[in-house]
Amino acid sequence: MANGEFRKDAAEEVSRQRSIQRQVDKADADRGNGSSDDAMQAGAREYPVPPFPKQHQPKPGDEAALDPAPMYDAPYYLGSKKLEGKVALITGGDSGIGRSVAVLFAREGADVAIVYLSEDDDAEETRLAVVDEGRRCLLIAGDVTEADFCRQAVDKVVGEFGKLDVLVNNAAFQYHASDLGDLTEEHFDTTLKTNLYGYFHMAKAAVDHMQPGSAIVNTGSITGIDGSKELIDYSMTKGGIHAFTKALSSNLLPRGIRVNAVAPGPVWTPLNPSERPPEQVEQFGAGTKMKRPAQPEEIAPAYVFFASSHCSSYITGEILPIIGGY
Numbered sequence: 001m002a003n004g005e006f007r008k009d010a011a012e013e014v015s016r017q018r019s020i021q022r023q024v025d026k027a028d029a030d031r032g033n034g035s036s037d038d039a040m041q042a043g044a045r046e047y048p049v050p051p052f053p054k055q056h057q058p059k060p061g062d063e064a065a066l067d068p069a070p071m072y073d074a075p076y077y078l079g080s081k082k083l084e085g086k087v088a089l090i091t092g093g094d095s096g097i098g099r100s101v102a103v104l105f106a107r108e109g110a111d112v113a114i115v116y117l118s119e120d121d122d123a124e125e126t127r128l129a130v131v132d133e134g135r136r137c138l139l140i141a142g143d144v145t146e147a148d149f150c151r152q153a154v155d156k157v158v159g160e161f162g163k164l165d166v167l168v169n170n171a172a173f174q175y176h177a178s179d180l181g182d183l184t185e186e187h188f189d190t191t192l193k194t195n196l197y198g199y200f201h202m203a204k205a206a207v208d209h210m211q212p213g214s215a216i217v218n219t220g221s222i223t224g225i226d227g228s229k230e231l232i233d234y235s236m237t238k239g240g241i242h243a244f245t246k247a248l249s250s251n252l253l254p255r256g257i258r259v260n261a262v263a264p265g266p267v268w269t270p271l272n273p274s275e276r277p278p279e280q281v282e283q284f285g286a287g288t289k290m291k292r293p294a295q296p297e298e299i300a301p302a303y304v305f306f307a308s309s310h311c312s313s314y315i316t317g318e319i320l321p322i323i324g325g326y
Helices: 003-031 096-107 120-132 147-161 185-207 232-255 278-282 296-307
Strands: 087-091 111-116 137-141 166-169 215-219 258-264 319-322
Touching (some): 096 120, 120 137, 185 215, 232 319, 258 296, 296 319
Parallel strands (some): 087 111, 111 137, 166 215, 215 258, 258 319
């Protein structure tokens, strides 16, 4: 081939490459400079994105006062009897992830008991939502850090419904401390007793009533995997919950009880406006890959998956991160 022909072929290749360049550049210009920063919407409906109204709540937080209201009812989620005839106990079930889990469990055919600390109005809202799904709901107020209360709560559930098939350990305490020196012993103890003792006490009380095929689902956190510099104590407990999940799953294998954990990233619940200053709440979840926090109804189906032997009979000791993309 003559040298001139090589040059002709090269010129044609350059022309093709520049044509492709012009097409892509035009597409970029048509799309606009800001589009790459848009929050990802991949669900059946559109979810709120930051910035949110600046707000702060006293502990333990009030879902009814949260703006925008968390989306928990999953109107496009269709039940298919995955938990038909089951009885579930959910700690921290009055609001946030716990409320959405209660609704989906009921939609799948389960009766539900809710353990909560003191938020009577939120708990009643959850009860009504469960009843709207055609299932029964028992409300139990108390402190999961107390072993006696946990035993009494389980006894109430078994007395009311006759059995217990699913335990969801979800109650949590979280409050930031920007400096290690600001983390008092009282603060540290409150976090550990709620997040670790509470899970231990509830599991210990529940397993004696569980039959083969039952399930425990624990709420972990991405902080238990990656850590968080301002949530040292909380990160410790969530990492502990992940280890507890794995160890307990092995311990309960001979009894046919599966134990798994869901580890969410940022989720729009009362936990966060009662934990962060208003200017941080305004941008809550903006740092995720999807550039927004999850809504409770986006997390709750994972609990159905782990609770239902139809879905996960061969799965135990697993930690499922749901964090909007790595």
